Amino acid sequence: MPTICYGDVSVTLNESETVLEALIRAGINTPHSCRVGACHSCLVRAVSGSPPPASQKGLKASLVQKGYFLACTAQLEADLVVGPAAADDVSVSGRILTVESLSKTVFLVRVQLNGSFEFKAGQFINLVRSDGLVRSYSVASLPNGQGQIELHVREIPGGRMSGWLCRGEALGASIEVRGPAGDCFYLGYADENLLLVGAGTGLAPLLGISRDAIRAGHQGRLVVYHGGLDERGLYLTDELRRLDDTHDFLTYEPCVLRGDAKPGLHVGPIDQIVLDQHSELADWRIYLCGDPDLVLGLRKKLYLAGANLSRIHADAFLSAPS
Amino acid sequence: MSSLYEQLGGEAAINAAVDVFYRKMLADDRVAPFFDTVDMDRQRAKQVGFLTMVTGGPNSYSGQDMRAGHKHLLEKGLNDTHVDIVIEHLGATLKELGVGDEQIQQVAALANSVRDDVLSR
Numbered sequence: 509m510p511t512i513c514y515g516d517v518s519v520t521l522n523e524s525e526t527v528l529e530a531l532i533r534a535g536i537n538t539p540h541s542c543r544v545g546a547c548h549s550c551l552v553r554a555v556s557g558s559p560p561p562a563s564q565k566g567l568k569a570s571l572v573q574k575g576y577f578l579a580c581t582a583q584l585e586a587d588l589v590v591g592p593a594a595a596d597d598v599s600v601s602g603r604i605l606t607v608e609s610l611s612k613t614v615f616l617v618r619v620q621l622n623g624s625f626e627f628k629a630g631q632f633i634n635l636v637r638s639d640g641l642v643r644s645y646s647v648a649s650l651p652n653g654q655g656q657i658e659l660h661v662r663e664i665p666g667g668r669m670s671g672w673l674c675r676g677e678a679l680g681a682s683i684e685v686r687g688p689a690g691d692c693f694y695l696g697y698a699d700e701n702l703l704l705v706g707a708g709t710g711l712a713p714l715l716g717i718s719r720d721a722i723r724a725g726h727q728g729r730l731v732v733y734h735g736g737l738d739e740r741g742l743y744l745t746d747e748l749r750r751l752d753d754t755h756d757f758l759t760y761e762p763c764v765l766r767g768d769a770k771p772g773l774h775v776g777p778i779d780q781i782v783l784d785q786h787s788e789l790a791d792w793r794i795y796l797c798g799d800p801d802l803v804l805g806l807r808k809k810l811y812l813a814g815a816n817l818s819r820i821h822a823d824a825f826l827s828a829p830s
Numbered sequence: 831m832s833s834l835y836e837q838l839g840g841e842a843a844i845n846a847a848v849d850v851f852y853r854k855m856l857a858d859d860r861v862a863p864f865f866d867t868v869d870m871d872r873q874r875a876k877q878v879g880f881l882t883m884v885t886g887g888p889n890s891y892s893g894q895d896m897r898a899g900h901k902h903l904l905e906k907g908l909n910d911t912h913v914d915i916v917i918e919h920l921g922a923t924l925k926e927l928g929v930g931d932e933q934i935q936q937v938a939a940l941a942n943s944v945r946d947d948v949l950s951r
C-alpha cells in the first residue's frame with residue numbers, strides 16, 4: 509500500500525483508506541467537515557508526487573496547478589508527500605463586522621476582508637476560526653468593492669461555528685476566509701431560464717445568484733422557490749417580494765410544509781410543488797441549495813423528469829458527521 | 831465489420847444513450863441504490879464507460895478492472911438478479927434508440943460475458 513509523508517511523519521494507507529483518514533489516524537490535525545468532497549475544508553497540498561485527479565475535482569485551476577487536493581476524496585495508488593495548505597495560496601484574513609437577525613434562527617453575518625478576494629455571489633467560502641474549526645457558508649452578496657461579504661447563518665443547537673457566529677460572541681473576531689468554491693453562481697447567459705430552489709439558508713446562494721442576474725440585466729426567466737417548515741422558516745420575504753415586483757423576469761415562490769394556503773404562498777413539500785409547476789425542464793438551468801436530502805433528492809427527481817444533468821448545479825449543505 | 835458503437839454514431843450517440851440508460855437505472859428501485867450517490871456527474875460519466883464497453887467502443891477495461899470496479903457493490907448485496915436487470919435496461923435503451931433485436935442480443939451477450947468478473951467469481 510502507498511505511503512504518505514507529512515513533515516517527519518509517514519503513514520502507510522490501509523485498504524481503501526483516504527488521505528484524510530490516514531492523517532487523522534496518524535494524529536495529524538487536519539481540518540475537515542463533510543468528508544465527501546463537498547465543503548473543501550480538508551484542502552491539503554502535494555509537495556511532491558501527483559494527487560489523484562478525482563480529489564481535485566471542483567478546485568480552481570491555480571490550486572490544481574500548485575498540487576492542492578481534497579484529502580477526504582483522495583485514495584492513492586502511489587506514494588505522496590503531503591503538506592498543509594499555505595495561507596497565502598488559499599485564504600485572506602478578515603473580521604466579523606456585524607451580526608443581524610433575519611429571523612428567529614437565521615442571522616446575517618457580514619465579514620470584512622483584509623485583502624483582495626475574487627468570488628461570484630452564490631459561491632461558498634470557508635471560515636477558519638483561530639482554533640482551526642472550519643465551516644462552509646455561501647455568499648449572498650455581490651462583490652462590493654469594500655471587501656465585505658454577507659452570509660446567512662442558521663443557528664444550529666449545539667453548533668460550534670454557527671452558535672459562535674449567531675450568538676454574537678464572534679463580533680469583531682479575526683477569522684481566516686478560504687475559497688471561494690462551488691459552481692452555484694450566475695453564468696452570464698442572459699437568455700437562459702433559471703430555476704432556483706432552496707430551503708432554509710439555501711436561500712443565501714440563490715439570493716446571490718438573483719442579485720447577480722439583476723445586475724447583469726437578465727432576459728430569460730428566473731424563478732426562486734424558497735421553502736421553510738412553516739412561515740417562520742421563511743426570511744427576507746419583503747426583500748424578495750420587492751425584487752419580484754420590480755423585475756419582470758423574476759418570480760418569488762415561497763413554500764411552506766405546514767400552514768394555511770393563501771395567495772402567494774404554496775403549502776406542501778417543496779420538491780412536489782416545483783415538479784408540479786415545471787414539466788418542461790430540458791432547457792432550464794437549475795440551482796439547488798441547502799438541506800442535503802432536499803438537494804440530492806430533487807436533483808434526481810428533476811433529472812428523471814427530463815432536466816439536463818450538466819445544467820443542474822447543486823450545493824448540498826452537508827454538515828460534519830457527528 | 832464496424833462495431834455497434836460506430837454504427838450508433840460513436841461518442842455523441844453514447845452520450846445521448848447514457849441519459850436514457852441512467853434514468854432507467856435511477857427509476858428502478860431494485861438497482862437505483864447502487865447508482866444513487868452524492869456525485870451524480872461522476873456516476874453518469876462511469877455509465878458512459880459501461881455503454882462504450884458493451885457496444886464494442888474503444889475502452890481498456892480488463893476483467894481485473896471490472897472486479898475492482900464492482901467490489902464495493904458486492905458488499906451492498908450485488909448479485910445475478912442485478913446483472914439481469916442491468917442487461918434488461920440496456921436492451922430497452924438500445925431498442926428506444928432504434929437498434930435491431932439481433933444487435934441487442936450481441937450487446938447482451940457481451941455484457942453477460944463479464945458477469946463473473948462483475949460478481950468477483
Ligand SMILES: Cc1cc2nc3c(=O)[nH]c(=O)nc-3n(C[C@H](O)[C@H](O)[C@H](O)COP(=O)(O)OP(=O)(O)OC[C@H]3O[C@@H](n4cnc5c(N)ncnc54)[C@H](O)[C@@H]3O)c2cc1C
Nearest residue numbers: 547643644645646661662667668669670709825826827830
Ligand atoms: C457547500 C456548503 C455550503 C454551506 N452554506 C451554508 C450557509 O450558507 N448557511 C448555513 O447556515 N450553513 C451552511 N452550510 C452548513 C455549515 O457549513 C455548517 O455545517 C453548519 O453551520 C453547522 O456547523 P456548526 O459548527 O455550527 O455545527 P457542528 O458543531 O458541526 O454540529 C453540531 C451538531 O449539530 C448537528 N447539525 C449540523 N448541521 C445540522 C443541521 N443543518 N440540522 C440539524 N443538525 C445539524 C451536527 O450533526 C452535530 O451533532 C454549508 C455547508 C456546505 C458543505
Ligand code: HEM
Nearest residue numbers: 861864865876879880883891899912913916941942944948
Ligand atoms: C452486466 C455487466 C456489467 C458490465 C460490463 C459493467 C461495466 C461497468 C463499467 C465499464 C463501469 C465503469 C467503470 C469505470 O469507468 O471506472 C461500471 C461502473 C459501475 N457499475 Fe457496472 N457493469 C456491469 C454490471 C453492473 C451491475 C449489475 C451493477 C449494479 C446494479 C453495476 C453498477 C455499477 C456502478 C454503480 C458503477 C460505478 C461505480 C463507481 O461508482 O465507482 N454494474 N460498470
Ligand code: FES
Nearest residue numbers: 541543548550580
Ligand atoms: S471536502 Fe473534504 S471534508 Fe469536506
